[in-house]
Amino acid sequence: MTALRPDRRSFMAGALATGIAGRAVAAGASVSGPVAPTWNSLVSQYRYPEWFRDAKLGIWSHWGPQAVPEQGDWYGRFLYMQGHPMYEHHLRTYGHPAETGMLDLLDRWKADKWDPEGLMRRYVKAGAKYFVSLASHHDNFDCFDSAHHEWNALRAGPRRDVVGTWEKAARAAGLRFGVSNHISHAWHWYQPAYAYDPEGPRKGERYDAFTRTRADGRGKWWDGLDPQALYTGRHMVAPDGIDGIAAMNDWHDRNDGQWVETAPPGDDRFARNWLLRQMDLVAKYKPDLCYFDDYGLPFGDYGLAAAADYYNRSIDWHGAIDVVLTAKQLGPQARFGLVQDVERGFTNRIWDEPWQTDTCIGDWFYNRSRFTDRSYLSAEAVIQRLADVVSKNGCLLLSIPQRGDGTIDAEEEKILDGMAQWMAVNEEAIFASRPWRVFGEGPTVLPTGMQNERAFKGFVPGDVRFTAKGGALYMLVLKPSPGPLSIRALGRGTMHGAVERVTLLGAGPVRWRQENAAMVLDLPSSAGMVPVVKIEGRGIA
DSSP states (O other): OOOOOOHHHHHHHHHHTOEEEEHHHHHHHHHHOOOOOOOOHHHHHHHHHHHHHHEEEEEEEOOSGGTTOOOOTTHHTTTSSSTTTTHHHHHTTOOOOTTSOOHHHHHTTOOOOOOOHHHHHHHHTTTTSSEEEEEOOOTTSSSSSSOOSSSSSTTTTOOOOHHHHHHHHHHHHHOOOEEEGGGGHHHTTTTGGBBBBBSSSBBBOOOHHOOOOOGGGGTTTTTTTHHHHHHOOOOOOTTOOSSSSHHHHHHHHHHOOOOOOOOOTTTOHHHHHHHHHHHHHHHOOSSSEEEEEESSSSTTTHHHHHHHHHHHHHHHHHSOOOOOOEEEEETTTTGGSSSSEEEEOOOOOOOSSSEEEEEEEESSBBBHHHTTTTOOOHHHHHHHHHHHHHHHHEEEEEEEOOTSSSSSHHHHHHOOOOOOOOHHHHHGTTOOBOOOOSSSEEEEEOOOOOOOOGGOOOOOOOOOEEETTTTEEEESSSSOSSSEEGGGGGSSTTTSOOOEEETTTTTTEEEEESSSSSEEEEETTTOOOOOOOEEEEHHHH
16 A cells, blocks of 8 residues: 555544544554554564664753743642642742733743753763653643644744754754653643632632633733633632632542543543644654653553554654654553653663663752752762663663753753763763673662652662673772772672773773682772773673
């Protein structure tokens, strides 16, 4: 059969989004490419790209209008929850949320000092091999030239194509380019915007999402835009008469929750629109990677249609599926049709398939207190984390938060500079490497799973990680300390092959001896952060 043009494929996938029978969509996907919107087809067709196996480190611009208040994550939700620090900040800074809400902050996102090319040069020096731009967060604001959502960065905020600008800068710098899509949660995430203060002088007065209409924008900066399209509509609205902050929070926990993985009950228009926006996003920017902030694919058949559309487009672009689609908490089968992302978490083993962990040096959205109290992750902590992830067949996607004006602060610059200095000496141990026979050893037992970084107390002396490339073994010493370093995995009775040379990258030969139980190395006291020992010989790696 003749392959359909991209516009025809969009129509067929859109047919699912408008309710046409699933079999018609499956037939359309088969015509448009070999990948059908089924798990069996995704798993049978997908192959992990070699570029992703080699890349190891990505930088993420998790940047949008919620960076404006400089208060950290989920501002667009918490500003509507009386008693929360972000509600109090909003009240002091912008006014009561019955009058001034998230909609009003969109116009304050100017990006007027944003230097994408300058930032990209800094990210490349820090070791990034791919770059990811946030396309739309839970605040339901598209940071791209969106054909299916009026609340986008060309009609509000910076009034420029943020994703498209990043894409040009990343590709000009020789990086792979990705996008992140967090839209699927916006409908429940925004429900507090329809609530009210449960106590105080404005008790019971509904917030702006409940009252604003398209007509209210006449003569204002958002003239012609519908606030209900931004706030997603009334799906789980708190009823009148809830008394007290604790009672309101309890109501939200029971009826709205913190993380919902389904479409709005009884209304799939939001899911249909999600699919159209997702297909528009990948068609316009041809991303090498797409990050879904979801447990598995969102919205059932809609998510499957989005994945099939993306893979079939890749075949059109590249002649093969040469892209990465990530999601979280994947089941055993799904892990071989997508790439698993482990948000702010760890694993305790080498995975057979490549995977990704995403984390941030601070909060996802810029939080000024991270700068003032110096609480960012250090460059050393970032490199330690990178070594741990790479030793287990993973890639690290690292968020560097930007202010609303597009800049990063002096502490963030120091972290990136520290990463760049390390990479200048040691990058051969990271990029295009593969896991060794064991990932490493040491006293630290890592927590496993997602969202568990707070339980991690840091690496300690004796913790090492291994990578292999070109017949050489690399040992990354996560926390060097004075005195000999004994490594059991390299003992004569454990290790295969014959050690011939042991060198410290950037410094030269290392004194060593191989005993039956361990190899003992004498590293110089000036080895610096996360020094790398290169071990060569017949059959070593």
